[in-house]
Amino acid sequence: MENEKKGNWWIWKVFWILLAVTTVEVLLGMNQPEMLAGTRFLGTSLLNHIFIVLTLVKAGYIVLVFMHLGFERATFKWTILIPAFILIPYLLFILLSEGGYAYFMM
């Protein structure tokens, strides 16, 4: 709620951050730098890890600032976030390891 007094600059700040991160992603995706795309780490290329981290940064800004969740009461914030933080990585872990297994078994 303290945001209302601050005017609109915080909205444009987040906009520039989102735009900058997306631009970095697109440039990396277009050029596929060999150093990043060729280096493998934890089952995929370093470039993909960078993409995932940048995506989570963008998601964080959207959820916490644009959707205002960062300014809600902490109990509410965690009621929304904890189920997602537990269930989504769990599902990904199961399906991705199973997908890798299915590939080797074919």
Added chain:
Amino acid sequence: MEQTISKTNTWGGGSRPYSVSYGKMMMWFFLLTDALTFSGFLAAYGFSRFKYQDDWPQAELVFTHFPFIHGDHPLLFVALMTFILIMSSVTMVLAVNYGHKMEKKNVIFWLSLTIVGGAMFLGSQAWEWGHFIHGTEHGGILADGSIMHGANLVMNEYGHPLFADYFFFITGFHGFHVFSGVIILSIILINVIIGTYEKRGHYEMVEKVGLYWHFVDLVWVFVFTFFYLV
């Protein structure tokens, strides 16, 4: 408006432990379940991609077109779509912010721009689908030796058939969210114009539809990464 909260009797009613309104809380619960649905889709996509990793096409080589420009421009068009959606998210926050200040004219202006952004995104997606379905001039050679142009649900020129299925299903489901968002935003805009929220004394409806709209942007951020970048 605000009820006095009993400090002594938590279960006696009137107390709001999360200090958000019922409508906003339920919107958040809905968005959480919707996020889990999309995670299910993207995780299933990941499963198939890992399983058929040898024939899975590289998205940079599939989506290379840009309107009115010839040649290969990987990621450029989808970057533009991402920009449009981020921009419409920004106009949405501005509308919500002016709603807090009860400035009706500014809410109308920024809400209208948000609707325009959503419509532009839908148009871009239609163009993207059209190109994906019609395919390239040279086409691709299928397993039986025939040449296939473009994509449908049973086969495509780019790689494994499931790639097109997931593309149509996930971007289609997201696009349907954008479409419903545009409809709901239009209804809210009409309410703002006829002064419903002015009479009610607050613009919380704009805030609630704003949550939904940002969620649509959030999902696109993930679709963009896992379909086009990774």
